[in-house]
Amino acid sequence: MLEKIEGIVLRTRDYGETHKIVTLMTREKGKIGAMARGAKKPKSRMAAVTQPFIHGMYLIQLGSGLGSMSQGEMMTSLRSIREDIVLAAYASYLAEMTDRLIDEKQPDPFLFEQLLQSFIWIAEGKDPAIISMIYELKIYKKAGFAPQLDQCVNCGSTSAPFSFSISEGGYLCSSCRHLDPEASHMSDPLARLFRLLLHMDVKRIGQISIKPENKKLLRQLLDQYYDQYGGYLLKSKKFLNQLDLFA
Numbered sequence: 001m002l003e004k005i006e007g008i009v010l011r012t013r014d015y016g017e018t019h020k021i022v023t024l025m026t027r028e029k030g031k032i033g034a035m036a037r038g039a040k041k042p043k044s045r046m047a048a049v050t051q052p053f054i055h056g057m058y059l060i061q062l063g064s065g066l067g068s069m070s071q072g073e074m075m076t077s078l079r080s081i082r083e084d085i086v087l088a089a090y091a092s093y094l095a096e097m098t099d100r101l102i103d104e105k106q107p108d109p110f111l112f113e114q115l116l117q118s119f120i121w122i123a124e125g126k127d128p129a130i131i132s133m134i135y136e137l138k139i140y141k142k143a144g145f146a147p148q149l150d151q152c153v154n155c156g157s158t159s160a161p162f163s164f165s166i167s168e169g170g171y172l173c174s175s176c177r178h179l180d181p182e183a184s185h186m187s188d189p190l191a192r193l194f195r196l197l198l199h200m201d202v203k204r205i206g207q208i209s210i211k212p213e214n215k216k217l218l219r220q221l222l223d224q225y226y227d228q229y230g231g232y233l234l235k236s237k238k239f240l241n242q243l244d245l246f247a
Contacts, residue, residue, distance in 0.1 A: 001062075002061050003059070003061070003062060004057055004059055005027075005032075006027045006055075007032075007056065007057075008025045008055050008115060008116055008119070009022060010024065010096075011095060011096070012050055015035065017040065019035060019037050019038065019040060020039040020046075021034070021036075022034050022036050023099055025098055025111075025112055025115055027113075028107060030105050030108060031099065031102050032060070032104060033067065034058070034060050034068060035068050036050050045072075046071075046072060049072030050069075053081050053082060053095065054076075055076035055078065055116055056072050056073055056074045056076075058072045058073075059071035059072070076116075078119050078120070079123075081122060081123050086128070087123070087128060089240050092239070093234065094118055094119070094132060095115075095236075096234050096235065096236045097139050097234060098111075098115060101139050101142070101143040101230070101232070102142065102143070111142055113202075114138050115135065117202045118132075118134070118202050121202065126205065127208075129215060129219070129245070130197075130209075131202065131205075133197055134202055135202060136226075137198045138202075140226075140229075145169075145229040146198065148170030149198050150171075152173035152175075152176050153165070153170035153171060153176075154179060155176055157175065159173060159174075160191060161185065161188060162191045163183035164184045164191075164221055165184075166180075166224050167180050167182075167228070193218075194218060197218075
């Protein structure tokens with residue numbers, strides 16, 4: 001049975017000389033894969049709607065395995081991302097993280113909206129480094145390993161100051177900091193900002209700015225945290241490092 005499904009292209013890979021296998025994050029079905037026959041042909045109508053980061057409405061026949069995509073209609077092209085190497089690098093990072101950490105066929109309309117809005121904000125010129133951190137924390141939460149940033153992970157205290165512990169999985173209060181001598185001290189404003197990034201709906205972002213030194217620290221902490229709990233090597237992160245965007 002053919003179904004109309006709203007989705008975002010996470011990645012594609014060639015299949016034979018003329019076909020593509022497309023991985024989509026969809027609103028209705030979660031992450032799915034579908035064969036797009038003839039999509040590699042330059043004159044195919046499927047070629048345009050199966051490019052990375054395209055947001056579209058797709059006609060797909062689903063089964064127990066790989067689906068079959070017969071039509072697609074573009075809803076948001078996000079062309080500016082594909083035309084800018086830096087923006088494309090950040091979008092690839094979010095797409096790959098979604099692909100690697102989210103199980104197939106587990107619908108999550110909220111996460112779909114968060115990814116779509118993240119791409120839209122990146123395309124419209126909002127700071128991709130900040131957008132990435134906000135969405136990244138949503139993925140960590142969905143995957144079940146988000147840090148505890150609301151209270152001390154050990155005793156439950158909500159009294160600042162806090163330190164961020166990779167090994168303990170979140171904030172430690174001053175009384176529990178001895179559990180991890182390598183925990184990073186957080187100023188009160190930075191601790192509140194980190195908590196805000198975890199809980200903030202991407203759709204509600206206004207003009208948010210973070211001091212370069214604080215942005216760098218948060219990026220380092222998230223990288224170390226992912227290395228500890230994420231489990232998958234992300235090629236897109238390596239590319240961001242090569243561009244000195246995550247360094």
